[in-house]
Amino acid sequence: MNFWVAGVGLEQLPGTWYQMTWNRGGVFFDKQGNHQLGPGSVARETLKWWIQTFREELADPGSLQAQFTGSGKAFGAGKNIYRGPNHHYGLNVANDPAQSPNAGKIKVHGSPGDGRTIGDTHVYFLCTANRDKEWAWKLLQYLGGKTKDGQYSQAISLARDAMLGSGYNSVMKSTAVTEGWKPWGDPVQILAIWDKATYVAEVVPSIYKPWHFPWSDRINIEVSKALTGQTTADACCDTLIAAITEVQKG
16 A cells, blocks of 8 residues: 555645645646646646545555654555655654664655656744844854854754755765765665755745645645545535635635
């Protein structure tokens, strides 16, 4: 069975739908901000296919309760043949001898077709509501910039210890990645997949809008209902289209 990363969450279930839609050549909104969820859309057809994997018992129902780390541990048990889409801290869980009875046996594969996939890099930011701007700036420099030795210490640490990718090319080419990721997977292959990734906002540009995350909550609810057979892909997408207007109004 497939084990989808389909637990309710900010990135899990919505992110899997985003990824599969993008891999098939679709987006959720065009560059003018118009939704791409109507009849015959790639997103809608992708959801129909995804529902079918559960209906035909090709997908593990436990997928719907598992978020990133939990799904990595569940997949490590060896009861499923595929887990995806993979997140940066999936392989380092499934291939960790302390957490997985099948550590070392799990391999990474690129997405189907041309390998089109989604990437995301978050940023640190300085909040204006701080007591001491000087110290807040120093903290920001430590977390997101270089330390006194000229190294991206925090980014390197996260890459080495948590398999967290970095927005800095120098970190991605450092030994923290090229050597540090070897216990979890093939760094060359992983980086090749990484190089094909497109920033998530190209697929779902609404993430820049204040209404996106309330709408994402509706995605979690409606798509979960569709995957468990409580509604259809068409009804789900129609509801989500209507919800765009609702959340935009606040």
